[in-house]
Amino acid sequence: xxxxxxxxxxxxxxxxxxxxxxxxxxxxxxxxxxxxxxxxxxxxxxxxxxxxxxxxxxxxxxxxxxxxxxxxxxxxxxxxxxxxxxxxxxxxxxxxxxxxxxxxxxxxxxxxxxxxxxxxxxxxxxxxxxxxxxxxxxxxxxxxxxxxxxxxxxxxxxxxxxxxxxxxxxxxxxxxxxxxxxxxxxxxxxxxxxxxxxxxxxxxxxxxxxxxxxxxxxxxxxxxxxxxxxxxxxxxxxxxxxxxxxxxxxxxxxxxxxxxxxxxxxxxxxxxxxxxxxxxxxxxxxxxxxxxx
Amino acid sequence: xxxxxxxxxxxxxxxxxxxxxxxxxxxxxxxxxxxxxxxxxxxxxxxxxxxxxxxxxxxxxxxxxxxxxxxxxxxxxxxxxxxxxxxxxxxxxxxxxxxxxxxxxxxxxxxxxxxxxxxxxxxxxxxxxxxxxxxxxxxxxxxxxxxxxxxxxxxxxxxxxxxxxxxxxxxxxxxxxxxxxxxxxxxxxxxxxxxxxxxxxxxxxxxxxxxxxxxxxxxxxxxxxxxxxxxxxxxxxxxxxxxxxxxxxxxxxxxxxxxxxxxxxxxxxxxxxxxxxxxxxxxxxxxxxxxxxxxxxxxxxxxxxxxxxxxxxxxxxxxxxxxxxxxxxxxxxxxxxxxxxxxxxxxxxxxxxxxxxxxxxxxxxxxxxxxxxxxxxxxxxxxxxxxxxxxxxxxxxxxxxxxxxxxxxxxxxxxxxxxxxxxxxxxxxxxxxxxxxxxxxxxxxxxxxxxxxxxxxxxxxxxxxxxxxxxxxxxxxxxxxxxxxxxxxxxxxxxxxxxxxxxxxxxxxxxxxxxxxxxxxxxxxxxxxxxxxxxxxxxxxxxxxxxxxxxxxxxxxxxxxxxxxxxxxxxxxxxxxxxxxxxxxxxxxxxxxxxxxxxxxxxxxxxxxxxxxxxxxxxxxxxxxxxxxxxxxxxxxxxxxxxxxxxxxxxxxxxxxxxxxxxxx
Numbered sequence: 001x002x003x004x005x006x007x008x009x010x011x012x013x014x015x016x017x018x019x020x021x022x023x024x025x026x027x028x029x030x031x032x033x034x035x036x037x038x039x040x041x042x043x044x045x046x047x048x049x050x051x052x053x054x055x056x057x058x059x060x061x062x063x064x065x066x067x068x069x070x071x072x073x074x075x076x077x078x079x080x081x082x083x084x085x086x087x088x089x090x091x092x093x094x095x096x097x098x099x100x101x102x103x104x105x106x107x108x109x110x111x112x113x114x115x116x117x118x119x120x121x122x123x124x125x126x127x128x129x130x131x132x133x134x135x136x137x138x139x140x141x142x143x144x145x146x147x148x149x150x151x152x153x154x155x156x157x158x159x160x161x162x163x164x165x166x167x168x169x170x171x172x173x174x175x176x177x178x179x180x181x182x183x184x185x186x187x188x189x190x191x192x193x194x195x196x197x198x199x200x201x202x203x204x205x206x207x208x209x210x211x212x213x214x215x216x217x218x219x220x221x222x223x224x225x226x227x228x229x230x231x232x233x234x235x236x237x238x239x240x241x242x243x244x245x246x247x248x249x250x251x252x253x254x255x256x257x258x259x260x261x262x263x264x265x266x267x268x269x270x271x272x273x274x275x276x277x278x279x280x281x282x283x284x285x286x287x288x289x290x291x292x293x
Numbered sequence: 294x295x296x297x298x299x300x301x302x303x304x305x306x307x308x309x310x311x312x313x314x315x316x317x318x319x320x321x322x323x324x325x326x327x328x329x330x331x332x333x334x335x336x337x338x339x340x341x342x343x344x345x346x347x348x349x350x351x352x353x354x355x356x357x358x359x360x361x362x363x364x365x366x367x368x369x370x371x372x373x374x375x376x377x378x379x380x381x382x383x384x385x386x387x388x389x390x391x392x393x394x395x396x397x398x399x400x401x402x403x404x405x406x407x408x409x410x411x412x413x414x415x416x417x418x419x420x421x422x423x424x425x426x427x428x429x430x431x432x433x434x435x436x437x438x439x440x441x442x443x444x445x446x447x448x449x450x451x452x453x454x455x456x457x458x459x460x461x462x463x464x465x466x467x468x469x470x471x472x473x474x475x476x477x478x479x480x481x482x483x484x485x486x487x488x489x490x491x492x493x494x495x496x497x498x499x500x501x502x503x504x505x506x507x508x509x510x511x512x513x514x515x516x517x518x519x520x521x522x523x524x525x526x527x528x529x530x531x532x533x534x535x536x537x538x539x540x541x542x543x544x545x546x547x548x549x550x551x552x553x554x555x556x557x558x559x560x561x562x563x564x565x566x567x568x569x570x571x572x573x574x575x576x577x578x579x580x581x582x583x584x585x586x587x588x589x590x591x592x593x594x595x596x597x598x599x600x601x602x603x604x605x606x607x608x609x610x611x612x613x614x615x616x617x618x619x620x621x622x623x624x625x626x627x628x629x630x631x632x633x634x635x636x637x638x639x640x641x642x643x644x645x646x647x648x649x650x651x652x653x654x655x656x657x658x659x660x661x662x663x664x665x666x667x668x669x670x671x672x673x674x675x676x677x678x679x680x681x682x683x684x685x686x687x688x689x690x691x692x693x694x695x696x697x698x699x700x701x702x703x704x705x706x707x708x709x710x711x712x713x714x715x716x717x718x719x720x721x722x723x724x725x726x727x728x729x730x731x732x733x734x735x736x737x738x739x740x741x742x743x744x745x746x747x748x749x750x751x752x753x754x755x756x757x758x759x760x761x762x763x764x765x766x767x768x769x770x771x772x773x774x775x776x777x778x779x780x781x782x783x784x785x786x787x788x789x790x791x792x793x794x795x796x797x798x799x800x801x802x803x804x805x806x807x808x809x810x811x812x813x814x815x816x817x818x819x820x821x822x823x824x825x826x827x828x829x830x831x832x833x834x835x836x837x838x839x840x841x842x843x844x845x846x847x848x849x850x851x852x853x854x855x856x857x858x859x860x861x862x863x864x865x866x867x868x869x870x871x872x873x874x875x876x877x878x879x880x881x882x883x884x885x886x887x888x889x890x891x892x893x894x895x896x897x898x899x900x901x902x903x904x905x906x907x908x909x910x911x912x913x914x915x916x917x918x919x920x921x922x923x924x925x926x927x928x929x930x931x932x933x934x935x936x937x938x939x940x941x942x943x944x945x946x947x948x949x950x951x952x953x954x955x956x957x958x
Binding site: 012032033034187188189190191192193194196197198 | 555556557559672673674675676678680682683686687691692699775776
């Protein structure tokens with residue numbers, strides 16, 4: 001059994017890192033790259049299937065420039081048997097439809113029984129690569145998978161996908177198939193020392209698009225969409241507690257209570273056993289003249 | 294014919310000789326098997342030390358029993374008991390080897406006992422015999438009645454009662470035999486105790502006395518045989534191995550952890566060959582006195598960890614592999630050779646690597662060393678640890694710091710200040726190693742600024758590394774991730790070697806310890822000092838003048854990685870130099886300081902049950918009613934502040950020492 005896992009090395013945009021204050025731009029050296037977390041979950045599922053039975057081979061595939069190799073090495077450290085690097089500089093200039101063409105060529109050649117990938121990548125947030133690839137390979141595509149098992153002697157797949165509010169849909173399908181996984185309860189494993197050392201030494205196989213029958217000119221034709229611009233997020237209204245001579249604990253408490261001003265308005269909270277509370281409340285109301293005896 | 298030969302028959306002596314020889318061969322073979330196990334361990338890169346130093350240490354700690362004398366306090370007088378046991382046992386060892394084995398059994402008694410020297414020795418031995426009986430009863434009382442916590446949880450009172458009875462029987466036989474020798478006129482003198490016995494026994498007819506002699510002599514032989522089998526099997530084997538361990542233990546700073554092998558064949562701690570020979574020697578030299586358990590903050594807080602238990606686990610696994618588990622331990626020691634099944638997760642991860650156990654051990658055993666190896670086993674061989682650590686490891690790998698903020702933000706704290714970033718072309722006298730905590734944590738960036746400000750006022754030519762600085766690797770090594778630790782150390786050393794500076798001054802004691810003690814293990818030799826050292830120099834030389842009065846009662850908490858790890862208590866002296874501040878005595882301070890609960894990666898891990906260590910420490914610190922708790926470690930500041938808040942202690946503030954100095958300058 002051969003499982004292919006699509007790995008994307010992403011720029012970790014959430015890190016808010018790499019801002020050069022003098023030049024007002026991101027210093028390329030400071031960009032933090034990491035394996036797309038959902039792809040790691042997909043890899044973890046592949047490795048779980050591998051642990052459960054013999055003769056399962058896990059192949060990590062990544063498409064992109066030289067940085068893609070970093071992610072592949074991490075995949076090998078986690079336990080992937082082989083790493084294929086589809087070399088294509090500046091994959092940002094192609095859309096998902098075009099990129100899936102290269103991936104499809106490779107996947108056909110590798111003849112996978114099962115292909116796994118993350119539902120979306122945190123940098124592009126498209127979630128299109130999986131569906132496009134399944135379409136090009138003409139195999140079933142199941143999305144938002146959180147549980148995978150093999151049945152009928154590895155001929156069929158039994159999966160769970162999340163639907164609404166934690167409901168799960170149970171599905172079965174034949175192999176080969178492509179699954180895009182969601183972050184379920186799986187925690188991607190941390191590599192052991194042997195894994196790290198293997199990743200240091202192992203060779204990442206480079207694959208040129210030409211070798212799977214795809215020319216650069218042909219690829220550009222596959223592009224169905226075009227990115228015309230990019231804009232930064234609109235400034236959001238944020239609620240913060242100010243001023244800040246308050247301790248961290250007090251600030252958190254106020255944030256939890258939603259409103260900073262409410263604390264200043266005064267008022268009284270009556271707490272205790274119900275009889276005590278009632279007696280106390282009665283006294284207060286009497287004092288205020290609301291309750292008359 | 295004189296001497297015992299006249300009483301004992303030749304076949305009798307021959308029988309005893311054969312029995313003792315057989316038992317001795319058994320005992321020696323057990324010791325040899327243990328020695329073989331120890332020799333099968335991994336090699337240790339020995340620190341250079343002259344034989345003089347080793348010999349001096351041996352004399353001080355073995356015959357001098359310095360550990361026992363040093364640790365004496367009104368609360369814990371057991372050191373005296375051990376002193377009596379040690380010297381008593383030594384004298385009796387010589388007595389039995391010489392006068393019993395060579396004298397009685399081989400038949401040279403008349404030769405040996407003739408001299409005045411022998412008479413003096415026998416007299417002394419009798420005095421020590423009395424001391425031995427006192428010590429044995431004392432020991433029995435401690436295990437059955439007094440039950441000090443450090444001997445727990447298994448007091449083994451039954452076993453110790455049996456030993457006490459057997460040893461007392463041996464000693465009474467000894468006194469009786471010495472008395473009978475006089476009464477039967479084989480010797481012409483008695484000792485101070487056997488003289489009394491001789492008077493009592495003189496009333497008996499001489500036939501009965503001779504019979505009594507035979508009985509007592511055989512009881513003595515049998516008891517000796519039992520002890521010769523028991524000692525090499527039991528915890529009392531420390532008498533054999535601890536002296537060698539003391540000889541081999543070249544003292545190093547506690548903060549310097551030993552590196553581990555990083556090969557693809559690394560398989561964790563699967564068997565005895567995965568330990569170093571020194572580690573195994575330490576384990577066999579363990580006396581189970583429990584001083585480590587008493588000093589351990591995790592054990593004090595009632596967590597699962599006990600350093601003593603860790604050593605016992607390791608020993609159990611080594612014994613199991615060498616098929617050396619004594620039969621009276623079979624039930625509890627039974628288990629797998631692999632330590633991962635013997636030691637549970639909570640035990641391994643509740644250690645704060647405060648080094649109190651290693652400091653407290655009287656026999657130069659370091660449980661911490663084994664705990665770190667157990668962590669390495671879990672992290673590098675089995676990838677089995679709490680998931681929150683995965684986040685920490687990933688943050689470190691991806692961003693190079695413990696907060697996951699990224700190197701480009703490392704200089705952010707300098708905004709609005711005047712701090713120079715050292716370039717490769719530049720030159721500075723002092724390189725300020727800021728550390729992750731002071732670079733990123735809101736609470737500590739203030740301290741980083743204060744350090745920069747105070748050093749500038751003191752006229753120090755200072756610069757920082759800026760983006761070139763990564764985490765020093767302390768949390769990675771303490772958490773057992775030696776592989777990533779080495780990556781960090783390699784990169785840091787590379788970056789440091791590109792720069793031109795004379796010395797490094799650090800803010801965080803953990804960085805200080807790692808840079809100073811551990812980087813040399815990987816070829817990074819730098820002059821590293823902590824800012825408290827530098828401050829003291831500046832104040833002492835008059836370059837830094839503390840002007841403003843700070844009238845406050847201050848309790849100073851010594852950070853483990855300064856006071857215990859590196860014997861550095863300059864913080865206290867800086868505090869004394871602060872005008873107006875009065876320093877209070879703290880219950881545990883200096884090298885005996887108590888952990889804040891934040892070290893060894895505990896900062897990033899869940900609570901593993903029991904009380905909170907930081908609350909225990911705050912309670913201790915506020916005893917004398919200080920207004921300020923001062924310390925000089927970012928971890929301690931956070932943990933103690935948390936403790937003050939969660940205990941609801943009022944009118945006490947936790948301050949970083951550098952903040953107080955800045956206020957005063």
